[in-house]
Amino acid sequence: MSNEITAEVISIGDELLIGQTINTNAGWMGDKLGLIGIRPKLVRTIGDDRHVITEALRSATCDVVLITGGLGPTKDDITKHTLCEFFGTKLVRHPEIEERIAGFFHSLGREPLEGNRAQADLPEGCTVIANDRGTASGMWFEQAGRVYVSMPGVPYEMKAMMEKEVLPKLKARFKPPAIVHRTILTTGLGESHLAKRIEGWEDSLAGADIKLAYLPSPGLVKLRLSAYAGADAAEVRARVDRKADALYALIPELIFGEGEARLEQVIGKVLKGRDQTLSLAESCTGGYVSHLITSVPGSSAYYTGGVVSYANAVKMEELGIPAGMLELNGAVSQPVVEKMALGVREALRTDWSIALSGVAGPDGGTEEKPVGTVWMAVAGPSGVRSVKGFFPGTRDLVIQRSALAALNLLRKELGEGER
């Protein structure tokens, strides 16, 4: 489109250039801009250098220029002064912001230094973007039809400012073509196999003027449907929803949620809603599944605990696996993983349990059980179910992918319980 609205990001900070901090802000902003119909075109990461910052501002060509970083209270933080110079204005103190900053320090039992108070000095003529989560305000400038917004580099502060003020203001200012989105989260099939499975459905999208993007990450593929809303947003929304419904009908066992949902949250919600409990017996994943489950606030309501049975002795003593069974089948086998699930469910007296036993590598693989071979089991009120997975890759990837596969196995078993 020739009249599309474009955006660029200028990320300021020496720590980004030397790799001490990873620039996660720029990608996050690009995603959010895309969702309101503004196309991210360029990210420039530069150091805290007045000349370099000015040059970046001067050479900006997009409609929207989002700037992060360099707004702290120390001498290295020169973004604000550089913006004043660039826009030909000067700093003026905002007493109400100074008061808020002082109040913030007093609440911590400390006195603000002059450097802290100086964060209330903002360029005359800019529109101030409030920062609920910190002491550095945002600044909105317009010049020659272009919008420049400067925000702090702290992700937690920047994100709140973007969601609450900047994105709505950009929508109002540029009126980008409204876009209807649905992001459907799948697990259980890699990108190419998934594409084959939904080929016919995907082909039908063009006729409905809907675009599909595959967004893969280890163990997951997100499917994002988007369509320009034009005049009749409700009609477009309905059209996207119909295609989403068709996808649900096509691959129900692969879809675990939408948007920003995580599999461990989805499971937690189901368990909490049913007042049921979960326990884990992990071997190859070494506690990673337990870590995912407990990363969800409030997980203590349904997660009782788990056993990491790395050594065979632990499998025998804590989970009741007979020595003969281990000897006959090996630890990475269907009888052992099923007994692990049953054993931990009984020992911890939970409604559900998950067990995993596999070869995470890099060593320990055999021809029969190569690195990436993982047996997973879920035990529940009506018995135990197990599946074998193969997740070749580095140790980290084997752990991540098998953890998600095991969580998905539980999700499916929980779903069956509902019917």
Add this chain to the structure above:
Amino acid sequence: MSNEITAEVISIGDELLIGQTINTNAGWMGDKLGLIGIRPKLVRTIGDDRHVITEALRSATCDVVLITGGLGPTKDDITKHTLCEFFGTKLVRHPEIEERIAGFFHSLGREPLEGNRAQADLPEGCTVIANDRGTASGMWFEQAGRVYVSMPGVPYEMKAMMEKEVLPKLKARFKPPAIVHRTILTTGLGESHLAKRIEGWEDSLAGADIKLAYLPSPGLVKLRLSAYAGADAAEVRARVDRKADALYALIPELIFGEGEARLEQVIGKVLKGRDQTLSLAESCTGGYVSHLITSVPGSSAYYTGGVVSYANAVKMEELGIPAGMLELNGAVSQPVVEKMALGVREALRTDWSIALSGVAGPDGGTEEKPVGTVWMAVAGPSGVRSVKGFFPGTRDLVIQRSALAALNLLRKELGEGER
């Protein structure tokens, strides 16, 4: 310095702009460039667009231009064609590379497609950089005193090419002033408290012409010493080593390693060397410590397993905590965490054990035990030791920081065992 060698990175890929993939390559390259005395000045992240790529190449001003991405076998991957156009050359097929690609596919039992074979087409006149880990070769160009290197965007492939060929070639080509580095890893004190503790030592560095950088991340502070080597590299190396020795003498309990070492690796090495074993009892960290320990390849040699005792019933039944003790002191208390460590050490019959019990939040905090309060214990051959930590922050941060603190407690206890 006016004659310093500078570098810029051009990261190519639509997936980077929309936030689907985080650009970790650029920071990694900046770090490695800095270590050989080349200053990273700019990162530009752009889409797979011929015009935009050409414009980025044309406007490069640094001595070194590192380009990643857009070298895959599909039609979207246009970097190679754009480089040909920019340098006024054409693609020629390299039969030995084509053979290697075909061999790679045959080893997977598959036939290479023409798109795969076409990865052996490379611009005439460029110096080919071999890719041991994939099918996209790197390309080195020189023009007007500037070096351009194009590499694949897959981190695992790019990193190997940088380490093996690109960094050594850049050193040879530009002869940047040699820099002597030592990166000393500390844990147990935050940046500002650490700075206060080593103030006098830090002041003494200026006289020795040594620079110090604080590189903080959750639970850790890396201290990087650097000095330009000039003519007498051995003398500078000795000078840096003397200052490092002084730092070791000053804060021995805070230093756990150097360079890229991780605390869980350091501990694993000690345990493996002594043929001793470890078990874990985790409450608030929910399996994260176990995940860290088992992320190290070969950890099954010393890690026996662990119990995640999220519910009090598990603490009682699996770890032998008396109900009265839990009632009297609460789960987050010194007696309980010590009994957890002793209980898991006994149950799993290991030489050492770690236990944690705390308030990870966001709920569950009280005035007496606010969110971030964590009791940690280590049990070993000569008894149990425990400490209380306070790690305020988000749930993720409480988990990460207390996990590192508990690992550090074990490290210190292991150190005592050596004396």
